[in-house]
Amino acid sequence: MPKNTFFISTAIDYVSGPPHLGHLYEKILADVIARWKRLGGYKVHFSTGTDEHGLKIQRAAEKQGKTPKEFVDYISRFFLNLCKVYNISYDDFIRTTEKRHEDVVKKIINKINENGFIYKGSYEGLYCVECENFYTEKDLIKGKCPVHKKELEIKKEDGYFFKMSEFQSKLIKHIEKHPEFILIQKKRNEIYNRLKIPLRDLSITRKDVWGLEFPLDKNFSQFVWVEALINYLTTIDYPNKKFKEFWPGAHLIGPDILWQHTVIWGSIIMSINLKLPKVLNHGFINLKGEKMSKSVGNVIDPFELAKKYHVDAIRYFLIREIPFGEDGNFSEEALKDRLNNELANDLGNLLSRVLTIAEKNFSGKIKKNKIDEKLISKLDVKKIENFMNDFKLTEVLNEIWTFVKSCNKHINDEKLWAMNPTDQEKHLYSLFESIRIIALLLSPFIPETSGKIYMQLGTSCSSLKEAKFGLIEHYMVKKGPILFNKIK
RNA sequence: GCCUCGGUAACUCAACCUGGUAGAGUGCGGCUCUCAUAAGGCCGUGGUUGUGGGUUCAAAUCCCAUCCGAGGCACCA
Numbered sequence: 098m099p100k101n102t103f104f105i106s107t108a109i110d111y112v113s114g115p116p117h118l119g120h121l122y123e124k125i126l127a128d129v130i131a132r133w134k135r136l137g138g139y140k141v142h143f144s145t146g147t148d149e150h151g152l153k154i155q156r157a158a159e160k161q162g163k164t165p166k167e168f169v170d171y172i173s174r175f176f177l178n179l180c181k182v183y184n185i186s187y188d189d190f191i192r193t194t195e196k197r198h199e200d201v202v203k204k205i206i207n208k209i210n211e212n213g214f215i216y217k218g219s220y221e222g223l224y225c226v227e228c229e230n231f232y233t234e235k236d237l238i239k240g241k242c243p244v245h246k247k248e249l250e251i252k253k254e255d256g257y258f259f260k261m262s263e264f265q266s267k268l269i270k271h272i273e274k275h276p277e278f279i280l281i282q283k284k285r286n287e288i289y290n291r292l293k294i295p296l297r298d299l300s301i302t303r304k305d306v307w308g309l310e311f312p313l314d315k316n317f318s319q320f321v322w323v324e325a326l327i328n329y330l331t332t333i334d335y336p337n338k339k340f341k342e343f344w345p346g347a348h349l350i351g352p353d354i355l356w357q358h359t360v361i362w363g364s365i366i367m368s369i370n371l372k373l374p375k376v377l378n379h380g381f382i383n384l385k386g387e388k389m390s391k392s393v394g395n396v397i398d399p400f401e402l403a404k405k406y407h408v409d410a411i412r413y414f415l416i417r418e419i420p421f422g423e424d425g426n427f428s429e430e431a432l433k434d435r436l437n438n439e440l441a442n443d444l445g446n447l448l449s450r451v452l453t454i455a456e457k458n459f460s461g462k463i464k465k466n467k468i469d470e471k472l473i474s475k476l477d478v479k480k481i482e483n484f485m486n487d488f489k490l491t492e493v494l495n496e497i498w499t500f501v502k503s504c505n506k507h508i509n510d511e512k513l514w515a516m517n518p519t520d521q522e523k524h525l526y527s528l529f530e531s532i533r534i535i536a537l538l539l540s541p542f543i544p545e546t547s548g549k550i551y552m553q554l555g556t557s558c559s560s561l562k563e564a565k566f567g568l569i570e571h572y573m574v575k576k577g578p579i580l581f582n583k584i585k
Numbered sequence: 586g587c588c589u590c591g592g593u594a595a596c597u598c599a600a601c602c603u604g605g606u607a608g609a610g611u612g613c614g615g616c617u618c619u620c621a622u623a624a625g626g627c628c629g630u631g632g633u634u635g636u637g638g639g640u641u642c643a644a645a646u647c648c649c650a651u652c653c654g655a656g657g658c659a660c661c662a
Contacts, residue, residue, distance in 0.1 A: 450621030
């Protein structure tokens with residue numbers, strides 16, 4: 098990726114059902130990173146979207162008496178809406194049923210073929226006649242079809258294959274040379290070890306399944322995985338200007354699809370001679386230690402959540418509570434704790450107490466003054482930038498909060514409310530500068546709140562370069578509504 | 586079965602790579618300022634670091650074993 102551009106994608110969500118908290122978590126992570134990069138002056142392309150082909154969707158559509166296209170149009174809207182409700186600043190929302198995607202897929206498949214990595218063969222596997230689908234041994238329940246509980250037969254089907262096996266040693270070498278290819282080490286180890294087992298070629302076509310037509314043979318549709326991954330090239334307009342500007346990027350994904358993004362996607366990328374992207378793999382969200390699942394009925398609906406809690410509180414909570422790459426726990430109790438203690442008391446009250454003094458004693462007008470070195474020594478912007486570069490988002494918030502608390506302590510230690518006017522104005526200036534920079538650093542995480550803080554401070558920032566003390570000549574502040582209402 | 590990761594205060598985690606008798610936040614108890622969203626600040630409470638061995642002057646940290654837990658093991662996505 099050229100120096101001053103940054104391409105980040107979420108996985109495109111499979112639209113067999115509406116979004117849950119896990120989908121939201123990934124979008125928030127990507128959004129925070131994208132917003133941070135923009136603050137840093139990068140030209141950012143942030144893509145998200147929906148994956149709309151495949152057998153499961155075909156089935157789900159049939160069940161509802163809809164055509165697959167009608168069905169995906171309906172579900173995809175929920176994901177788009179999710180982005181809007183949660184302030185996800187995507188640059189492109191891509192759907193795999195779009196024409197532009199079909200065009201790029203065609204180009205890629207042709208290119209892989211020209212390079213000699215596609216051949217016709219036959220796939221043999223365990224097949225359930227009723228499902229019209231192949232299963233692997235792992236899928237089976239007591240050796241039988243997981244859906245119909247029936248014996249499976251061995252079936253052979255013609256199809257096209259991608260010579261994935263040819264890329265095995267190259268993938269191993271790539272991981273050894275570029276460990277950052279897979280961000281989280283424990284998952285990197287898993288992939289690395291699995292690559293010691295011979296890699297099989299990948300069957301890339303299906304018969305009679307809802308999907309894009311296979312460019313080399315009209316009798317087949319494409320296996321969803323290969324086609325869906327190509328969205329990362331579609332979104333930056335492969336092979337044109339934007340592609341040259343932004344490739345390779347960083348793919349943010351969940352642990353369930355790591356193999357596909359490293360081994361399958363990695364091989365495909367190598368087969369068309371492109372540089373490999375980075376894979377930023379995050380963890381799962383559990384509920385009270387249990388996996389979210391529809392059958393257990395403990396799925397959190399992000400739309401319902403947003404009705405109950407401030408969107409920024411939810412964004413803040415998910416990032417603050419769950420270290421990148423780790424599985425995390427969601428509970429409303431923990432969310433309330435963070436919201437009440439950290440957002441409302443520490444941050445919201447800090448703004449409120451300082452504004453009151455400024456309005457009461459100076460009618461909101463605060464002139465530039467010498468900065469209090471002791472106060473600002475508590476903030477290490479460089480450290481925060483480093484954490485951010487390593488995607489240690491939780492640490493970033495931790496560091497910012499240390500400073501928020503320092504501001505509160507400073508007010509107490511100095512008895513700000515009881516000072517003579519000259520000193521008071523001096524300290525107020527330092528505090529407003531501190532709060533301005535806090536709002537700036539927090540803006541990727543809680544954008545709406547940062548906006549509210551800027552408004553009350555009567556200023557605004559849009560670049561990390563403004564994270565310097567003493568930039569503002571005059572403050573004209575005006576107290577507004579409180580930032581966060583506490584929830585019992 | 587094979588592979589990976591984890592087991593540290595009531596809870597969530599840090600310190601482990603680069604050994605030197607464990608830190609933070611939350612919770613709980615107390616004190617305190619009064620500008621503020623009854624907010625803020627301070628002090629305290631609290632752990633024989635899963636278990637058993639080994640190496641070492643010294644082990645949460647390195648090695649071995651063992652128990653417990655989580656995850657992965659490709660064409661459903």
